[in-house]
Amino acid sequence: MLSMTQINLIRDLAKSGYKISEIHEMTKSDPKTITKYLEKDDFSPEPPIKNGRSSIVAPFHDKIMEYLEEDKKHWSKQRHTAKRIFERLRDEEGYPGSYDAVQKYVQKLRQETKMTGTQELVWEPGSAQVDFGEADFNEDTDCVRRKYLTTSFPFSNDGFSQIFGGETAECVCQGLQDIFQYIDGVPHLLVFDNATGVGRRICEKVVETELFSRFRAHYGFQIRFCNPQAGWEKGSVENKVGTIRRNLFVPIPTYHDVEEFNKELLEKHKIKAAEKHYKKGTVISELFEEDKKHFLPLPRKPFNVIRYETPKADGFGNICLDGKHYYSTKPENHNKRVLVGIRARYIDVLEDSGKLLVRHKRLYGKDRTDTRDYSTSLAMLSRNAGAWLNSGFRKEVPDLIRDYIDNQPKAERKSTLRLLNELSNQYGIQAAVDALKLAIEKNSVNKSDTAILAARITGYGIDTPPEPGPSLAIYDQTFLPPKDEGDKEVVA
Secondary structure, three states: OOHHHHHHHHHHHOOOOOOOOHHHHHHHHOOHHHHHHHHOOOOOOOOOOOOOOOOHHHHHHHHHHHHHHHHOOOOHHOOOOOOHHHHHHHHOOOOOHHHHHHHHHHHHHHHHHHHOOOOOOOOOOOEEEEEEEEEEEEEEEEEEEEEEEEEOOOOOOEEEEEEEEEOOOHHHHHHHHHHHHHHEOOOOOEOOOOOOOEEEEEOOOOEHHHHHHHHHHHOOOOEEEEEOOHHHHHHHHHHHHHHHHHOOOOOOOOOOOOHHHHHHHHHHHHHHHHHHHOOEEEEEEEEHHHHHHHHOOOOOOOOOEEEEOOOOOOOEEEEEEEOOOEEOOOOOHHEEEOOOOOOOOOEEEEEOOOOOOEEEEEOOOOOEEOOOOHHHHHHHHHHHHHHHOOHHHHHEEEHHHHHHHHHHOOHHEEEHHHHHHHHHHHHOOOHHHHHHHHHOOOOOOHHHHHHHHHHHHHHOOOOOOOOOOOOOHHHHHOOOOOOOOOOOOOOO
């Protein structure tokens, strides 16, 4: 299996006009493998569903990269060998594996680093520059500082921005994908600074992050990274970042839903696009049409912007991401590794099968945060009803449900919680809570009636009357005897 760096090199060579036989000679990859990755149209990450074992060296990846990065500063004859790396990992980091595993892992890392390519910077139509800016926004009543990803097209001087909480790989890929969808195409070249979400520079080489590398292969664009201390190489986007802040973010904007605000923000590019280019004298929107002629088409399948991790939960079933943000899973996950899908705006907690357990809003910032969804504790509560009075879930349900369960004997309380858990598994927690609330109001809390209410809530709606069934009059005429004029209708 080829690395994403090798795959992108193959696809870049093909876009440059090289034939498969020539790519084979240059990369030594099998022609069938080359054809496979040239024809592949979906590079979305797949959840690691325990189909195989990861390398025993993988947990020490960052430490190995630290050794290799430090080596670049020193004389070539005084750098780490694979054996020396193995000895340091064993003696200093507690590595339990063999030397052979370390040797193969280090060899692979060095090969990937050597194959990172570059592309000459040429400001032709269809090329773009990408960078982050920073501004304050009012999220409801809270003033917060947020990052905004900006993509600028130097040929036309048009530009687009999207707001995120950070500069992670997920934010970069999600922002670019949303912009690509809006402009209905993909720039053939993107120029980046040494952004942490895209890759990191190790001396003269830039190693892309895994998610961004997959994203690039999926959409087919080429990349170039600016040289250190050479911000002028992406002056267009830096000017655009400042222009957007001054024109669109003053006074400080207020929003409730950042995703809806981002959709409106894309439309606001038309304000500047209606002006003439500062140098060419042509309307920016007209020049952008020339940019669009050089775009790559959108792929047939959208990219799933997500990466997967398996952090270990604490004794309460909570996981920690980014070193300071805690998210609940379920109590049964205590002290276990949990499969987590990390997105730009959400954290998806998954079951071992890959099924979504709960979705949290992703939080950013330097301070510790704790995000809880106590609905995931229902299964345990249904088995241990005695914990109800001190449970976090009790505080989140409507007062009517809380009072109803509070006043139940232990056996009935357990039965109600079991019913709520079953309905939650089948219809979702919100429908289950709404159905139980209605059943309590109607004084009809039983499994059948409450399940019907939950089904109606998730189906055609609780306030929508059922459709009338077919008329049965024709069957009455066929099978029932005719009435005598003297017969009286019996009213039941």
